[in-house]
Amino acid sequence: MFRNVAELIELAEGNQVKIAEIMIRQEIEVSGLSREEVIAKMDMNLMIMEQAVERGLNGVHSHTGLTGGDAVLLQNYIKSGKALGGTILLDAVSKAVATNEVNAAMGVICATPTAGSAGVVPGTLFAVKEKLNPTREEMIEFLFTAAAFGFVVANNASISGAAGGCQAEVGSASGMAAASIVELAGGSPKQAAEAMAITLKNMLGLVCDPVAGLVEVPCVKRNAMGASNAITAADMALAGVTSRIPCDEVIHAMFLIGQSMPSTLRETAEGGLAATPTGRRLEQEIFGSGNTVKLKDLVIS
Amino acid sequence: MKYRSAFDIIGPVMIGPSSSHTAGAARIGRVARTLFGKLPKKAIISLYGSFAKTYKGHGTDFAIIAGLLDFDTFDERMPKSLEIAQEKGIEVIFRTEEAITNHPNTVKINLFDGQDKLEMVGISIGGGTIEITELNSFPLKLSGEHPAVLVIHQDRFGIISAVTSILSRCEINIGHMEVSRLEKGEMALMVIEVDQKIEDMVIEELKNLANVTQIIRMVE
Numbered sequence: 001m002f003r004n005v006a007e008l009i010e011l012a013e014g015n016q017v018k019i020a021e022i023m024i025r026q027e028i029e030v031s032g033l034s035r036e037e038v039i040a041k042m043d044m045n046l047m048i049m050e051q052a053v054e055r056g057l058n059g060v061h062s063h064t065g066l067t068g069g070d071a072v073l074l075q076n077y078i079k080s081g082k083a084l085g086g087t088i089l090l091d092a093v094s095k096a097v098a099t100n101e102v103n104a105a106m107g108v109i110c111a112t113p114t115a116g117s118a119g120v121v122p123g124t125l126f127a128v129k130e131k132l133n134p135t136r137e138e139m140i141e142f143l144f145t146a147a148a149f150g151f152v153v154a155n156n157a158s159i160s161g162a163a164g165g166c167q168a169e170v171g172s173a174s175g176m177a178a179a180s181i182v183e184l185a186g187g188s189p190k191q192a193a194e195a196m197a198i199t200l201k202n203m204l205g206l207v208c209d210p211v212a213g214l215v216e217v218p219c220v221k222r223n224a225m226g227a228s229n230a231i232t233a234a235d236m237a238l239a240g241v242t243s244r245i246p247c248d249e250v251i252h253a254m255f256l257i258g259q260s261m262p263s264t265l266r267e268t269a270e271g272g273l274a275a276t277p278t279g280r281r282l283e284q285e286i287f288g289s290g291n292t293v294k295l296k297d298l299v300i301s
Numbered sequence: 302m303k304y305r306s307a308f309d310i311i312g313p314v315m316i317g318p319s320s321s322h323t324a325g326a327a328r329i330g331r332v333a334r335t336l337f338g339k340l341p342k343k344a345i346i347s348l349y350g351s352f353a354k355t356y357k358g359h360g361t362d363f364a365i366i367a368g369l370l371d372f373d374t375f376d377e378r379m380p381k382s383l384e385i386a387q388e389k390g391i392e393v394i395f396r397t398e399e400a401i402t403n404h405p406n407t408v409k410i411n412l413f414d415g416q417d418k419l420e421m422v423g424i425s426i427g428g429g430t431i432e433i434t435e436l437n438s439f440p441l442k443l444s445g446e447h448p449a450v451l452v453i454h455q456d457r458f459g460i461i462s463a464v465t466s467i468l469s470r471c472e473i474n475i476g477h478m479e480v481s482r483l484e485k486g487e488m489a490l491m492v493i494e495v496d497q498k499i500e501d502m503v504i505e506e507l508k509n510l511a512n513v514t515q516i517i518r519m520v521e
Contacts, residue, residue, distance in 0.1 A: 001302070027307045032496065041308060048314045103317030106360065106380055113310045113428045115320040121311075143311050150310035155302045159310070160321050160427025162351035162405040168427070176310075213355030215318035266405060267322075268354040287357055 001026060005152050005193050005247040012189040019179070019189050020141035023148040042140045048110045049099070049122035055107060056098025062105045064286050067216040071098035088127050089231050096123025096227035100220040112143075113150040113159040116166075116215045117173035119223035121146050124177040124230050125184075132184055145183045146176035149196050156248070157255035161208035162267040164258025170219075170226040171203030171254065177230035178237070187238050195237035197247035199229055204250075205257055207265035209272025212283035218273055304430060306446075313429045315374040321406055322352065322359030325425030327379065330368020332433055332445040333410045335519050337419045341412035343392040344369055350405035352425075353397040362395055365408065374429065409435075439481050439490040447476060449494040449519040450504070455512040456482045456489040463510050464491060471503050488514070 002008040002022065011022045027038045057075060061068030074094035077083055083090050096119030103109045103118055112121040125142050134142070150159065153172045158164035178195035187195075203226075211217040243250070264271030273279050304310065315324035334340070346365055348356050356362050360380065367382035369391075378385065386393055398409075404424040412419045422435035433443040436451070443449060454460050461480060468475060474496045482489035499518055507516050 003302070023307050030305050038307075042311065045308075045311055045314060106317050108314065108375055108377070109317055110312060110314050111320040111324065111429050113320075115315060115317050115324065115429075118317075118320075144307060147307035147310040151304055151307065154304040154310060154428065154430075158427055160406070160425075162321060163427060210355065210358065213358030215359065263350075263405065267351045268405075269358065270354065 001030075002148075002152070004156060005149070005196065005251070008148055008152065009189045009193055018141060018145070018183055019148050019192055020144040020183065023144040023151070027144075039140060042143050043136070045110045046140060046143060048108060049112075050126070052099045052102045052107065052109045052118075053095050053122060053126055056102045057094070060101050060105045060107065062101070062216055064212075064214060064216065066211070066214065066282065067104045067220045068101050070220070071095070071101055085228070088131055089228055091130065092124045092127035092227040092231055093224045094123075095126045096120050096223040097220055099123060100223045104214070104216045104220060112146065113154065113172055113176070114161070114169045116161060116219045117169040117223060117226065119220075120170060120173035120226040120230060121177045121180070123223065123227040124181055127227075128181055128184065128231070134184055138184060142180045142184050145180040145192065149176045149179045149192075153251055153254070157251050158258055164254065165261050165266055166206040166208040166222060167200075167203045167254055168258055169208065170222045171200055171206055173223075174203055174226035174230045175199040177227065178233040181230060181234035182237050185234065185238055191237045193247045194242050195233045197243035197245065197250045198236055198241070199233040200247075200250045200254060201243065201245065202229060202233075204254055207261065207272050208267040209265055209274045210267065210269055211274050211279040212286050213269035213274070214286070217279075217282070303426060304428075309428060309430050313374045315429065316377065316379045319359040320429040321425040321427050322355065322361045323364045324374040324429040325406070325431050326352070326361045326364035326408065327368040327372065327374050328429065328431045328445060329408055329423035329425065329433070330365040330410065331371060332368070332423065332431070332443070332519070333412060333419065333421045334369045334371050336421060336436065336451070336517055337412045337414075337417070338517070339414065340389065341369065341391060341414050343394075343413040345394045345396065345411040347396045347398050347409040347411075349398050349400060349402045349407040349409075352406050352408055356395075356397070365410070366393060369412075436490065438483060441479065441481060441490060441492050443492055443494070443519075445519065447494045447496075448498050449492065450499055450507065451517040451519070452491040452493070452507060452513060453515040453517075454489055454491065455514065456486050457512050460510070460512055461491065464493070464507060467503060467506050467510075468493070468495070471500070473497060473499065473503070
């Protein structure tokens, strides 16, 4: 079992296989399932991701009205031909937003690695798919590569906003996506790790400050930026750019930063954007004096 | 290693909005239900840390109740679980606690049905992965992801050996095991996570052992 990125790269290079393959082999060993069963399980998750993006691109709104409809705006903007950023980049952004809008609307999603950061990995996959034309098998491998890097972060740092801030959620998701894009585009395991390191370095310190404690503001837009960050870092790594700080050391830095983050900035809705005048006003409008009845009504209606 | 599977990272498939506060909370509730073995008549849910501060926004409340109703993380009935529990006549009380716990996402669940009681503490460590850290005041570590058998027994010599002998004879491999007790010679708890499903026959045999008070089986 690999414990860090260095071991993961060594295993992939030593066996001359993709990172995805190392993750698949480990899963078979840990779960006792057959290769076919493990692949089928991931295929199911991929299907859920496809359905969530599709639903989001058709337009969805949360029960509170705080989020929704932005994926549609972005798709229309891409179609207008006026977009300044590349089509793939904006497509990834819109699909990441689509997934998180579905999540905020309490729809069905697949956590990657968490629900609040569920847009980044599928958003980037379904955007680069248009250019790289992967097979179904390669798309499934994309998710196993993401899983391998997420696995290292989860075991050595954190993937919980309450424990490590948003860097642990959208930061991890973004790094995972960057590494997977590199591998799908034909980059080496080492380049995948460089992309992960470059991405995470730019996500360090990101706090978790959800307005009213809802996974809506700023979570949906952070997924958008997480997706564009991932594509940019993947391109940098594929161009041959390397990180001065090795990936495992970046992950450890992320862990230490998370530990020293005050609890007001770790998913308590007590600091950051949640504590701005507008954040507080929205909280008041949604929850009133603080009983649970109102949300319940919102959810059921 | 807290996380063992690729599907801890890519997964679970779930109802939004939060893997730790919704899916993880539902899983903790479901483990409590499994340990209790039936639907409770009354449930007291005490929330700590981030759970206490943001449960309304994340739907942690209905998620835990959905777990008690035995719903999976992707069950579309989840957002309506509070109503469903009410229809089934379950009394539900939520409490937000100020106490600082080791983990920011901690919940204590107390279940009641006549004479039957259960107190369980669970933590949601991120991405929907959970740990059960306390059961009826016994400290323990249980993921809820693997088949497991919990043996509540009198703290006497030879019981651990008797239990493991039965598992050995039935060719059941133990993945993780721990024993704890409240006081020397008093009640003790054995938590055994195994690799495969435990058949009824094995449970019956364990129940018949001397000094064994209760056997709880957990399945995947």
